[in-house]
Amino acid sequence: MSEIQSYLRSLERSRDSMRPENRPATFWLRGRQWALLDTVFAPLHAGTTEVVLDLLGLSGPVQQPRRGAFLEIGCGTGVVAVTAALAGYSRVVASDVNADAVKNAALNARRHKVTDRVHAVHSDLFEALPTGQRFDTIIWSSPYVRAPEDYRFGTLLERAYVDPGYQAHRRYVDEAPHWLNDGGRALLHFSSRGDIDGLHRIAEETGRHLQVISRHTIVDRGDTVEHMLVDIRARGESATAHTEEPLQHGLSPQPA
Template sequence: MTRENMRRYAVDRESDFSLLGKEWTVLPGVYPSGSFSSTEFFARQDIYPKPGGTFLEIGCGAGVIAVTAATSGCGAVTATDINPEAVRNTEINAHRHGVAGKVSVRHGDLFDPLEADAEFDAVFWNSNGVEMPGDYRHRSTYERAFFDPGYKSHRHYIEHGLRHVSAGGRLFLGFSGHGNAALLHDFAERAGVTLVERARSGGATRVYRHPHLLLELVRA
């Protein structure tokens, strides 16, 4: 993902897009799920718990996956995002699709908005897989949806994610073929975690030259 592509598909006003047979709202400064194929690919995968289960989405953006989880039978859905406009956007789409009572949206980075002992039956993050130098400073909150300086967010997710998974639950990472897989596996090995590939997209799209990868994190 280049900065040029990131800017090209950014929305500058509130607008609607179609995805998964539904209409969605996207706000300015929020990850434009309708323009990138990753959201639809991951939303169609087996990332949701059994009906009645609890689901956590990290980095919810416009809320497509969180809302899909709620409309697919989850008993309760929690979503977090470091972008306050993404929090508002997810709330808008939860209301739009009649699941506002099931979806709790919180502002903050990764697991920070959660209680220390919060657990879920399934956890998913469509990560900001573009590695940047460790001292890189984001130019906007929007950039945080794409760029991870020093892969600090990925490391934190790998090291802390399983703490928020209930017994028998599952922890997923939506990753990209253009990401630093070697560093990801190094983090996992150090944390005593194994990365298992569960699904892979067909390959290049009009935006991406690399496949999307659904990884499950399991204790080694």
């Protein structure tokens, strides 16, 4: 395991983000001001929320308004879900296992006047969603660092950083495609901090096919981290027009 994949380091980042000096009541991101509640993942330190906006093409002026229904699993402060609503999605569900994140997303939906189309839901992955609901885009910016199977969370915020034994990843990869409308996309934001081979094993075992549809490399506190948007579909289903390449085991070569 490389140093950037260390779950102990990720837990340290989680503790660091809890320091009062790192938790302003509001923060600016991509030209908008956002509320931040205690125990909720703070986008201002990690840079990953902006990466997700970029990977989804939700940064800057939207060329073509988005259509349809958008589900964000693990919404945190709700930056991605609210930005999706502002970009044109007509129905947005922002859900999180952390009840404070659900409140935080609702606050930010109110702040940006999209309460008519953003619904914040307290849910462990898909568990509390009405069974008949279907979506055109589903995204989870996951806690992609793998912790040991028997690790017990010390705080709610740690759930934003690590996934013990990839138990939540297994459920997401298995269940997400079931919640799609025809032609929809189930997406996972993953990175080289995660266990890519482990994710592949989960896909094999659950009958899923993984495909990277975009990548973005950033330097995060001295670590070079490759971020990727992974499309998850049932094996044998045809790939979308957005398809780029199969998810590689290990990392893609870094530019010299």
